[in-house]
Amino acid sequence: MHFSSTWNPESAVAQQRREAMLARVRALRALEQRAADRSAEARAVFEKRGQLLPRERVGLLLDPGEPFLPLCTLAGYLQDTKEAEASIPGGGMVAGIGFVRGVRCMVVASDSGIDAGAIQPMGLDKILRLQEIALLHKLPFLHLVESAGANLMRYRVEGFVQGGALFRNLARLSAAGIPVITVQHGSGTAGGAYMPGLSDIVIMVRGRSRAFLAGPPLLKAATGEVATEEELGGAEMHTSVSGLGEYLAEDDRQALGMARELVASLGWKQQRAKLESDPHSEDLVTLMPANLREPVDMREVMVRLVDQGTLLEFKSAYGAATVCAQGRIGGHAVGFVSNNGPIDVAGANKATHFIQWMCQLGHPIVYLQNTTGYMVGRDSEQAGMIKHGSKMIQAVTSATVPQVTIQCGASFGAGNYGMCGRAYAPRFLFSWPSARTAVMGGEQAARTMQIVTEAALARKGQVPDPAQAQAQFDKIVGVFEQQADAFHTSGLLLDDGVIDPRDTRAVLAFCLDTIAEGAARELRPVQFGVARM
Template sequence: MRSVLQFLFRQIEHVSTKPKRMMKKLVTPVAIRTIQTSSVSTFRPPQISLYNIQSASASSFHQIESVIDHNSTSFHENFERSTQLVADLKKRCLHAASPPKTPAFEKYCSAGKLPVDHRISSVLDNGSAFLELSQLAGLDMYEKVSHRAEDKTVNCGYDDCRRGGIVTGIGTVMGSLCVIIANDATVKGGAYYPITVKKHLRAQRIAMDNRIPVMYLVDSAGANLLMQAEIFPDECHFGKIFHNQARMSAMKIPQLAVVLGSCTAGGAYIPCMCDETIIVRRNGTIFLGGPALVAAATGEVVDAQSLGGADVHCRVSGVADHYAEDEASALELAREIAGRWGNTPRQTSPPMDLEEIRPRYRSDRIYGILPPLTTAIAKPFDVREILACLLDKSEFTEFKPLYDENLVCGFGALYGNPVAIIANNGVLLSESARKGAHFIQLCCARKRPILFIQNITGFMIGKKYEQEGIAKHGAMMVHAVANAAVPKITLIIGGSYGAGNYAMCGRAFHARFVFSWPGSRTAVMSGQHASDVMCRIARKQVETSSYKQEIIKKYDTESHYYYSSARLWDDGVIDPAETREILGLALAACLHAPIEDTVNGVMRM
């Protein structure tokens, strides 16, 4: 029996676990990044049979037969439109991951400091995959960067908070699964914006939910002082970071800090609250009050290294545990420490043959299946066509296939791992809610992870449906989703509107991961419906087109997938053709923790 982490998050057959001597740039415009060599085509996720979950048996499934005509005009139109959306997504992700070539960046590099992607590349296992989260965090939320050059102000065109000023994701370090939280000091010196705090907390939540060790690559000036009211005092502001660190320590989740630059003010607690801390000579500093604050408050004049450098904290204060001469040594030492974590999950059977379990249909076929969102809402496509491109061998066994076809429920597998699926195939009815609640309870009893696939306008409304009790039936499904202790992963492929977002495990319902496809929308309702409602409420005798268009424009902007992802309403916008691989990685991370028993509350019948 081979350990699951021998091939977890791997993309090549044989991987050396020796520390790397070369640091390669890690910038690719997709959610899955490969450390050094290999490609998605050779991706090898794990076959996990942990915690008494039985491996999927091919004999228990039925193959999905596609009825899509890939030679049709609509297929080619959809394919072209989807291709353009994905190209724009990759362009934006590459843009976000590319630091501007400014004098400040040149100064940063001249100090012997590596760009954040190089740091992550250096610490992860050679040939392993890195699943970056929320690449578009902060997109268009703050002002653009400008700098002075030759007595002229130049607009660099880069968002002032690229990737939210911090890079987070999941990879493997010396064979151990690890959440990476890395400050990007080329974005305002690594200062924390409100979205930076939110992204940091989200990564910690993923680590806590899935019992995954955390490595902090620290290089931050602390809180953005001009935005302190949005960062400092509230329940989910900066202080929550340290609360989470204390809780993770109590949960026996290993935490390691590598101080590669500034670690100032409240941020100084990050390394202090870790199990072990490495600090780099000359560049690394840790202090509650920097030289400027010390001078202002006490009149004492002291330089940064004398105040809180590596020599002070390794030789005098004891705040840090390991002294590194440079970044390369620090990152290599971090790998060695991670190798002693000893958190490898239980054993599993050898890996499966990827060719044998590959879906019958190409992944990029999804491009031709997805119609424009307006068409998908008016006449939903059959979500089984999507499942045929995602699940092992395109095999799927439905639950209650003849009862309410608006909600598709059933069982399949992703890279050999059993998974339950709940997918929208139309508006939610009372029957849909009862079917969904029943199926969720069944999954909880069997401790089967659930994949929710959203393309939903919401619950059906009207006198007939209210009298049938759709509110209480919807509440029943919401109860079941909220209390389900099994791992939940949500994929938004189209609309995510109204209470349908809640019943289908939206962000508020503790999904371990939430991903969106280009073209998806998330809002309380569509812009057209919102404008109609507002006009009726305002009792306008003449519904001016300008008033309606203003509301529609507002909703179109705020429901857009880029707007959603920038604010971390999901964990990233992903390429539909790479969804199978990304879901495989997410599911593997979820199975790193034992699945607890589900306890339900009182459901109104």
């Protein structure tokens, strides 16, 4: 019942896998650094204005030495341009969960070093996801705002309409009893003005903060009225005349210090277990092959994630390609569901049983995705694969315990659904750089279309042209492979970020702490939220 590792991380195969994984990790870090470097190009401008760069603001707000979980760092990658070298990831904001005066908070900062902090299309989706996480886990929402608003040169009406959800969520957070604290470091125009407007507390910076529904150019164009930025929406005006701001700071540093004091005044305490050292984390980069056709025993991953390496298997001899087990991470009891191959009838039934068992125990479920999907074929269909796979999907959908997903390898077909993919609303979902997500493998898709094309031509009495057939095959494979890549899917916010496999245990422990702390926290809901007075 207990699993013991037999993997040799020093073997030639392990070392080959290690080099391939580390190359992907380096590529990930380079993309994240690209966004930081682009933002830092504005340093001279910020220093001239007496301001801190966005990442410096986040660093000063957070407690030094405490863990910070960055979220959605690749948002928008390859969505603004198909030129990989020109694409800047991040969605125009820096965000994650961290500690401020000992309180676990959601921190979101406009990356105003890039396009003056203008909200990017995927940036909108990113902040909506961050707000969802804050609402689910009762995290104070700390917003460091300096944004030029929507980029009118890339205006899209759907972005304007859907952007209203950002403000709706701020109202929902406040009404739920979750504090929304905004530091207005710079401009907030039009819709951006509703960010402080829908906050519980607003801190403004003298000479730098601006918040108005119409700035001087729009005001003149719309009404002919001429007014200065300070008259329309300066920090002194808002803290002494309009009442939009509660606190007036002299600079960014003082504003962030005020925000820290406000969080301390909440009286909210953290409930965080100390995570023991993890001597086997380095092994995790040796397990997953670059070629996902090579077999992997996902129990070897599980045993390196749990406390003391203690893993209790469930029905180990039944539906063996589907792996279910129990263990603890950072003291939290969890159930694991993973795959050593396609999900067959026995595996689907086993997973369904196990999910319901975890719900009865009240233990969160961690899914480690590595599957090509549900088993196909005559025998499988006749055995009722559709109905048994559907039961597993029903169990995942209706589970009463928190679910967290790590996409480690393949996530193909309905296996993505049955293993709690993005559409099934896991509390958190992260990907390893090795993850691949698609309706099927590229070669399978290309071969399927080849068979369909050949059959269509045969009905017409025609023979396929070999050159055209190969060109179509290669094109389909290329499209599937490019879209399946973890960096591409993360750019589409189909996960909450790509992580180094060696960080998996710490990330899971952090997420489980966040979930448990949120469940234990008692809020004081207010029907309409805290209204500005």
